[in-house]
Amino acid sequence: MVTMRKRIGLATSVLGLAAAAPSVWQTVTHIRDSSYRAPEARHGAGHVQYHMAREALITLGAFGALGIGLLTEHRDRRMWAAMVSITGGFVAAMWSGGPTAGTWAPNRKALTVHIASTTGLATGMWLLRPGRGE
Template sequence: MGTVRENVGTALTAAGLVAAAPSVWQTVTHITDDTYRAPEARHGAGHVQYHMAREVLITAGAMGAVVAGAVAGPRRERATWRGMAAAGGGFTAAMWSGGPVTGVWAPNRRALATHVASTAGLAAGVLLLRPKRNDR
């Protein structure tokens, strides 16, 4: 059984991952959605869908790294935590990348709430799971 900090960190990390699920599922459904085809795309009409598939696979890897770091428990080494933090940070940064690039932070309020909840849960959880300085 872990410390209160460990337990809260794990719970918040899990909540952040669960909060992200609708956004990830939305991306998964875009892969086969013909409205996400762009006939004028230089690399072919399905190029946008290819990027959606690639994003889903990258997301699966990032979430896997976050889960691996979270389940390591109190024996988590600093290198494991760094990998977990980088994967979680990269995943959440990608959700916010639309704002500076396109001027659209999220397509609707529900998506914005999903982004805020998943970012807050992952950031707080991963931060709480950071090993103390004298740990590994």
């Protein structure tokens, strides 16, 4: 039986994923953008673009795995723990710019996207937590 809490958790999680879409799309469009080439990079001018492609593919996998978890009717503690781990990794990557590059987001719109996605996914995972004995 799906409780109201879990229905809201599902909806909130989906909204969190949807809120992340502009950020993911931005990364995807940078893959072929020549202004994101770094000629001074030790591993070649396209190395930054390579990392963007890798990030986009990892995100696709994470979203796919979360989607499977969200669509699973009988979500047990292990499935939920995996979903929380995936969410944690995605959210941590989204906020990694602060400690690594000194900027949490390149502009206000991006910051809003990061906050909305993080809030939606974290709230959704909290609401989807299994009850005792599940």
